[in-house]
Amino acid sequence: MDEEQIEGAISISLEDIENLPQDGLSSGPANKQQETGDSRFSRFSLISWWDQEKIANAKILVVGAGALGNEILKNLVLTGFRNILVVDLDNIEHSNLSRSVLYRPDDIGKGKAETAAKAAMEIYEDAVVHPIDANICFNVGLGVFGWADIIIGGLDNRAARLWINQSAWKMNRPWIDGAIQGISGVAKVFLPGTAPCYECTLNEMDMQLAEKQLRNPCTGLTLKEMKGGKVPTTPTVSSIIAGIQVQEALKILHSDTMIDEDLDGNPILLESAVLAGRGYHFEGLNHTSYITEYTEKELCNAHYVFDPDKLYKLETTSDEATLDDLLQQARDDLGNGLACLEFSRNVIHKMVCNDCDSEEEVFQTMASEEMATCKDCSKERETQWINGYTGEENYGERTLAQVGLPPFDVVTARAEMEEIYYEISGDASRVLGPLPTEQTKHMP
């Protein structure tokens, strides 16, 4: 790596050691000596900008508990993160054991999210790591993205990355992507509301491959299609890339912290060292690495932000609120009798067989191969999608859950050019379990 590429390099000086920051989590100045001696985080407090309390209070969403996810979680709890949500749908297979520090032979067949969460909490007993056994695209509400201060991805497919990218933009949250193959990998950081975003980084070939998925990446894909092929990965490179990802999370969290002064005495903030809109590539054959600067793509579909001032938290739940209820509220709030609702994602309304003239109401977000075949005549059925409610359709008495939308989701209410957003916050405690439900107002 070029010397020039190491921006904001951080070193420990004797002065730093003499001006130790308060740990914040325990004891006062009288115990400083002891803290620097043998307390759990004493070595971190020697880093001038490190704020253990900030880390303890941060809320992190980890998507994926595979090779990268395991290393991400391990690094998060080792560095003292306490509020972590981990999402994964899969169960542990034998081949996962070679790349997953959190899994044991006895865990084969168990859920990845739950097992990873439990193992991570064994590493750091004060951490709360809560599992969500779900597919991030179909079964996780946008409120989950809004809950998190930082989103870290340990994924193996592009569709899920596109979905996370769009969702992180909507909910105004930074996200850190990681990808590994063989003994090489890349880590990318995307800040909310600041292009380039992940979708901007896709080249022509990526675009062609993902063309169908771009507008709504998770729609119309079956789970099988999303999983793609088996990618060769190693625990060595997953630890390198996940290390960079968690290090970037630490920098984002401390971005308002001063690390130095320039020649004129102006502060240099840690923010300047964040890999924003850039990618760190590690090439394992020769152990070379380089930084890619991404550029904003014109007409990128993903640059859509929910105005935080227009995001309202409704204390109702997705099992209580019907579409008619929400529509009425939208019309009252917007003062417009023609306001309508827009879902966070497309929902399969019906499967229709044109051969035998039969149809089946489905109301779910995820397609499956079985659904495509007519139960009566075995011919292929047509999928009919819906993405909102205008008051005209016949499903207004259904609750959000009965329409197939995930809990803790966000529904858009629109009237002409004006739009507001309803977060179904009554679901928060059900989805977040023992994690704190209050959301951080803004990132530092």
Ligand SMILES: [Zn+2]
């Ligand atoms: Zn973009």
Ligand SMILES: [Zn+2]
């Ligand atoms: Zn049929």
